[in-house]
Amino acid sequence: MKHLVPAVAFLFAAAAPVRAGEPTTTIATQIKTLYPDVEKLYIDLHRSPELAFHEQRTAATLAARLKALGYEVTTGVGGTGLVAILKNGAGPIVMLRTELDALPIEEKTGLPFASVVTAKTDAGDTVPVSHMCGHDLHMAAWAGTAELMANNRDRWHGTLMLVGQPAEEIVAGAKAMLHDGLFKRFPKPEFALGIHDEASLPAGVVGFHAGFFRAASTGLDVTVFGKGGHGAFPQNTIDPIVIAARLVVGLQTIVSRETNPLDAAVVTVGSFHGGTAANIIPDQVKLQITVRSLDPKVHKHLLDAIAREAKGEALAANAPKDPLIVTKSSTDAVFNDPALTQRMVTAVRAALGNDKVVEMPAQMGGEDFSQFGLAGVHAVLLHVGAVDAAKLEASHKSGVPLPDVHSPLWAPEREPTIKAAIGAETAILMDLLKTP
16 A cells, blocks of 8 residues: 555656657646546536436447547447446456436526436426436546546556446446346456545545445335225225325334434435325325435335335225335445545545545435445445535535535536546546556
8 A cells, every 4th residue: 555655646747648759748737638628528418418228329429439549339238338448458457437317307507508408208208307416527527537548558557447327316227237247248347436526525625435335225106095085075985195194204203213313314205196186085195205224234124114104004094905115216325345445545645635535424315336346346436526615615604505416506616526536537547557
């Protein structure tokens, strides 16, 4: 470990030439030179968002860019994912992942390149689509890093594996790629890196957390059954709205009364649908629930308790049958390999400076990057701050929160964030693939 800092610092202080015949330039200078082109890519991706498993244009745009850099590119992996391989002699295999998909959210940033895209969901509904989570930023940085690695091949040896993953927003794309042979059709990496933008950190500051970092996330659809009838004669019915309302209240005790206060746990009912008129008691009510935790044992308890509460409320009301619980999405908690996290932190600090790397707390947001670690790869997910430092400080003083990811107002400070992401990714990759 003690030799890491000088090695990485050298790469950023005296890197290889950008192209043959050009004068030697530092990585920081190369990032500055390529940034305008990367920003154009970012704006293009921002204007043209696509929903999960529909990222055809997005994948094609990135694939063409990487092919031009000399990568061996395969598209259609796991549906709409892509894999780009750059072999550069003997050495480790290292993977860098980005996400491709956007969200069904109407953008309200007012940016001149704001998304006005609409698309049909798989259910046939027309929805607005926008990159309100920063995947466009991740892709732009990923593409910039791909160019730097291709242009500086005399500074590293091994195999670089770039993965463009679909459907992260519905936590399904990583599993889809793995099921499609990601680590069988292609070289299985020893290390994997992902970077996500962050609303709690100043733009350009990299955040890390060793161990469990992002929560396990399960999405449930719960249908509560009753016996419908006239609202004026409730005695002749079994009201599923009342059953579902009791269930919503009862679910809150799973965290407050059944879970250790020191264990992170969330049970949120985000959707409650039932009935068509004031004087009609419906036959059923549908709930949508998200369940989050960091500990697998805690997560199992939460899911078991939800099923128990639902069945109990139905039994208490003499419902005609037990509620139907369907798992719509699920991913495990992201676990950042502690030793690899420290190695990456050392490399990024050498490249960006000690003040640009900070430890941050674990979060309850889900991320299916976890699946790569569970497949046997040493994996780390880092965050990079994306908010103007002065605005963040003012928010802390006033107590008025700023827009966060998944907000229709989320607009990252793109230049410092993208540059820091490229710098961090390049420093880490060059360290993991460094010439002996």
